[in-house]
Amino acid sequence: MAVDMQQKVIIEPITRIEGHAKITIELDDAGKVADARFHVTEFRGFEKFCIGRSFWEMPGITARVCGICPVSHLLASSKAGDAILGVRTPAPAVTLRRLMNYAQMVQSHALSFFLLSGPDLLLGMDTDPAERNMAGLIKLHPDVARAGIRLRAFGQALIRALGERSVHPSWSVPGGVRSTLNEQDKEKFLIQLPEMYTTLDTALDLMKDALDRYAGELDTYGNFPSLFVGLVNSDGGLEHYDGHLRIVDSKGRIVEDGLCAEGFLDLIHEGEETWSYLKFPYYAPLGPEKGMYRVGPLARLNVCDFAGTPRADRELRQFRHFGGRGKTVNNSFYYHYARLVEILHSLERIEEILADEILVDHHIRSRAGVNQNVGIGVSEAPRGTLFHHYQVDDNGILEKVNLMIATGQNNLAMNKTIKQLAGRFIRGDKLDEGLLNRVEHGIRVFDPCLSCSTHEAGRMPLHLQLRAADGTLVDEIKRG
């Protein structure tokens, strides 16, 4: 722990992430929380080492950014490639890409809800960490664990059926996709859908129970006004692959609408701090504080007018009660709920696509050379809006690469969430497991893509110290 002139509480390391992170909570002289910082201390450098490569390679390379959401990078990169080719991607290819994206929503959100956040939600924040883990979950709710595994396996298998492998597929390419889905696979997945819907019904019931159980502290998990950003389709419906960008404020008012990716990026300033490699993007016209925005499931449900599928729309109407009439849902704890609504929507869309005759069409790739020197690809990743922005020379060699990831866009909100939690739960001169668990969970609600370690429920190695103004150690708690 580093102690400067101020009192600090440091949680370090947060491991098993796509990088390393730590949390510092700074106290003022009165012992109250002055600030909270979520530091990401590893530099991965994809934006640098990809320069000089061909844009054709980028879907395969950038799928390696993450083992949980490789499909997101694959699709955003392919879409940036589409723009560089300047050709129309065949409709069957677009449909297949959508299918894979929905499959990814299912598997990634299922992992987050059932296996990673499940122990927190179902066993309680104050449960002994020795119990508040998968073992505890399996012991008390084996049916839930089994159902969660089946749901994730369904999504993973669909990705594999399309892209040969579920982790790091390289199936989508500039101009289209490499292969279509065969008839046998279609049937295989259609047959499984009723079971998946039943799993979602169960999960939604569990979520609603958890909301009741946490009623007393819900408001501390990132409950504050902010902007929300996400894609919507041409009718204003929930969108995960195409459409345009919309920004709404916390009262549900549309701040910007009909934005293309380029127009959106012009409005965003990527702030930087010396203490983190993660950037701090904000909506530039309102500045870093009022321009803070959130992306991801919560944001997507806040920006859309409707879901566009019957089951998800029914659930969306219930979800919106938590925001109040016409307003957005501002509490980050509802990210969990939003994930379930999105799984439901994805299952319905998967069902529609699998029955779509367009999949019979084998024209799945348009071929061309470089027709544009700049390409921006945007799609909705499980964790939020993802941008791939490339500049190439006339031979397609990359001269500039900018990846704006969902976790970065949620960075300001994650910091504010930790501060809110610390402000509520650090009292007096004692630290306890309850605080550690809640801080962990404050990160986990965002399901950040640094996150394999922040998902490490009850086992995240943490070191938290509380020091007085003179530097004396008042209390200390360690885990791992």
Place this chain on the structure above:
Amino acid sequence: MWLIIGYGNVLREDDGAGFHLASRLATDLSPRLVRVLAVHQLTPELALELAAKDVERVLFVDARRSQDKPVVMRPLDPPAAVGSCGHQFAPELLLQMTHSLYGHSAKGWLLTLTARQMSVGDTLSESTQSAIFTADILIKKLVTATVVQQK
């Protein structure tokens, strides 16, 4: 029946040894004798594969740095309790999870192949290639012997 799961990152040189070996075995061995999976990493849903009724033995194949012998095989003792899962998923954890969730207890072994280099790249070191060759023969003998024994 044997279930063989080889895992590793094939773009991290020798780290992909398990994946490469499993890919070879999948081509050479009859699916009636053995089920072979080549995967990037161990994930929770693999418990469904382990829980299949006909799976009696599971062999995990991974690469290991700082291993003197080219090939080491050891039985796996499942942990007393399932811990947490994250990006890393240990074979023991997968075995225990399968037992806890599905009541299925396959016997497990871990076969590790020596790894010298794990930098960015898709080629294998000579020693790892040699280890894969040795392990390939060993596993085929093992599978065949089990089948003969069962008959």
